[in-house]
Amino acid sequence: MKVLVQRIYENNKLARAREWARLLTFTGTLQVLIQALGFTCGILVIRILPTQEYALYTLANTMLGTMIVLADGGIANSVMAQGGKVWRDRDKLGTVLATGYDLRKKFAIGSLLIAVPVLLYLLRHHQASWLMSCLVVLSLIPAFFTALSGNLLAVGPVLHQAILPLKKNEIIASAARLVLLVVTLFIFPWAFVAVLIAGIPQVWVNIRIRKMTNQFADWSKQPDKEVRDNILAFVKRIIPGSIYYSVSGQLTVWLVSIFGSTIALAQIGALGRLSMILGFVSALFGTLIVPRFARLEACKKMLLSRFLQLHGGLLIFFMTILLATSAFPEELLFILGSSYAGLSKELVLSVAVSCSSLAAGFLFSIAASRNWAINPLVSIPLTLVAIVSSLLLIDISTLAGVLKFNLFVSASEVVMYFTYCVLKINKIQ
Structure with missing residues (x-):
């Protein structure tokens, strides 16, 4: 009996190892393609944009990352943690996602009010005209909102490990961005054009992910007070650090x-x-x-x-x-x-x-x-x-x-x- 138990245990370990090897190979192959497309886009932007424009592009991308951290404040992590407890229940997962999405929209407005004046100052500090500074800020807004939405929309598929559809969408979005950069950047080598192009394909991706998420979570659910309180309790503990680390x-x-x-x-x-x-x-x-x-x-x-x-x-x-x-x-x-x-x-x-x-x-x-x-x-x-x-x-x-x-x-x-x-x-x- 002891030998039988040992063999079952060893077979389970072998099965887990094979499953992880399959997942890593499959997901890794798709991710290599995504990274290759993203890397090509990045190098294309570096080589085409003049040094002054690329400096403005760097500023805008850095501020985008800071804005996303401020607007999130730990909401996505808390949604993932609470969703991990109810991921098999479509209704309960839908309530968690709907509540997180509602909070995220409110946090996003506050993030914009803080970040936009700082970005305008830094753009002007690096000799960008008022017109160019305003265009860079406006081009950043679509990328900001689509990135925020995408993080939460993907929680359901990620918890259920529906990796293939997510990666397919990312590949299509990366390819679309590359095509748009090639078509536009040679004619309009400006920072705001490169920033704007980064956000446009993500709109299509978010629409696709939301449709896919419906099989895992019921998006018709209303925000729940208890779930909101749980999320906010976590956010209150983490947001001082989030604000600090958004800068550091x-x-x-x-x-x-x-x-x-x-x-x-x-x-x-x-x-x-x-x-x-x-x-x-x-x-x-x-x-x-x-x-x-x-x-x-x-x-x-x-x-x-x-x-x-x-x-x-x-x-x-x-x-x-x-x-x-x-x-x-x-x-x-x-x-x-x-x-x-x-x-x-x-x-x-x-x-x-x-x-x-x-x-x-x-x-x-x-x-x-x-x-x-x-x-x-x-x-x-x-x-x-x-x-x-x-x-x-x-x-x-x-x-x-x-x-x-x-x-x-x-x-x-x-x-x-x-x-x-x-x-x-x-x-x-």
């Missing part, structure tokens, strides 16, 4: 945009484009890992085992990327064009910053998927200590110095979130 997460760009030149701003944006390969593992993480981690039973041994396995694999992946970048910096810079040659040291630092920031983001997502929110009275002071310490130790008057500063800060966040997650898992009875 793009600290490199903000420092360069305020204290650096327009050329340096374009350079930091261009170097960041070469880190887009990391979007591959980021997409796999968000699509396959976070939803499954949210659905795991509250078993200390299993959660800790999965957590350590996951981050061990990420560490190996990031080290491989860094070694490859260090070995071939000139070849990678050639892709960006002659305007960005001679930035080998800065390229390696930029990729290191991206790896570290992604690791911190992954740890945050893992915690949020279980409704764990580190107290901002703990996280913000710890990060401020890291910022002040790095400012005392590092000269940030150069692009390399700013990158070293950001690497130091993001690495401290990795340590903080890793420690927090392990402590939360160990508290499980």
Whole structure:
């Protein structure tokens, strides 16, 4: 009997391994295509736009990321966590999504009111005319609202692991963006055109995802007070940190945009484009890992085992990327064009910053998927200590110095979130 039980256990492990291999191969292949299309779009924008216009484009994209974080405030993570508890019940999942969607719209207005004046100031600071500044801001709004909606619309399919339709939509949207860029950017090489094109295909994608989501969640449900209270309780714990990290997460760009030149701003944006390969593992993480981690039973041994396995694999992946970048910096810079040659040291630092920031983001997502929110009275002071310490130790008057500063800060966040997650898992009875 003991032998039989052991064989069943080994067969289950083998079956799980095969299932994960199939999922990773299937999803990875589709994601490679998506990343290839996105990378091509990014390089096309870098090579076509003049340096001044690309600097404005970098500013707009950075502000877009900040606006999305502010408008979300932890809502998407809380919806994922609550949806993970009722994902099999179409009515209850529909109530969770409808409530999150209603809250998200209100938060979005507040985000716009805060971000638009700041973006206008920075655009004017980098010699953009009033007309160009207004056009960049207006072009950002469609991308902002479609990105916000897309995050919530995908919760149902992601929880049910309906990966193929989601990835097909992403591939079509990426291909459409590439075609639009080729058609328009050679004629109108302006930053606002590139920003606007990024949001247009996503409108079509959101319509498709909403139709697909109907089989998993009932969108006719009304927002529920109890669900809203649960979401807001989580948001209240996390929003101070969200506001802080919406700034610190793009600290490199903000420092360069305020204290650096327009050329340096374009350079930091261009170097960041070469880190887009990391979007591959980021997409796999968000699509396959976070939803499954949210659905795991509250078993200390299993959660800790999965957590350590996951981050061990990420560490190996990031080290491989860094070694490859260090070995071939000139070849990678050639892709960006002659305007960005001679930035080998800065390229390696930029990729290191991206790896570290992604690791911190992954740890945050893992915690949020279980409704764990580190107290901002703990996280913000710890990060401020890291910022002040790095400012005392590092000269940030150069692009390399700013990158070293950001690497130091993001690495401290990795340590903080890793420690927090392990402590939360160990508290499980």
